[in-house]
Amino acid sequence: MNMIDNALGVHAQALGLRSKRMEVLARNIANADTPHFKAKDVDFASVLKQTRQDALNTTSNLHMALPMEENPGGEKYRVPFNASFDGNTVEMNVEQAKFGQVAADYQTTLNILENRVSGIRRALRGD
Template identity: 50%
Template sequence: MVGVRDHLATHANALMLREKRNAVLASNIANAATPGFKARDFDFSQAMKQAVGEAELRTTHDRHIPTSAAAGTGLGYRQPLNPSMDGNTVELAVEQTEFSENSLRYQTSLQLLNRKISGLTRAIKGE
């Protein structure tokens, strides 16, 4: 049963991270016309590895030097392809594309989790 719990936890972690990323991307889109706003994002793959405990090394104190694995898991600033004159780094087309892709992946994770739970429910009922 541990494998099932791990599988469910993986999908639950993915949903939480996708939701967090959608909030970050939505904030970027909402501030597309705000002078000086810096677009933020994070590496989903790295954050997922950290969430399931697969990150290579972790820092345990604020004064520790971050490793390459730990350094890529937090919010960072997106590097614009075409910087604007007012200092805003949001590129609406990029943000909308990332938001759409992340939303689609969120829906996919949700469907996989629902199917897994439905299968377990049927197995418990003996169907």
């Protein structure tokens, strides 16, 4: 299993994170008319850094541990550009733009993984 993880690199983890971010953005869009709903987003870079096993290796058990974030899932509330009267912080144009960007990033990561898997298949077949 470790050999497969090495072959796919960080892209396998990135695909899962991008999928989670699309779910959060879709939840924001679905609740655009819900009073007092607070829009969230996932800080992709910080979550990916946390999930990497080689982010920080200590050489001694006497080293201080990094403080853990209060939200390990990386979800953070978004600050709206324009305040709403009903307390909802979802801005449809922002959410749709971010969703489109994340969908394109997801497809790119999926293509990278597909290329890596097809390369492994060719190597196994001896092509």
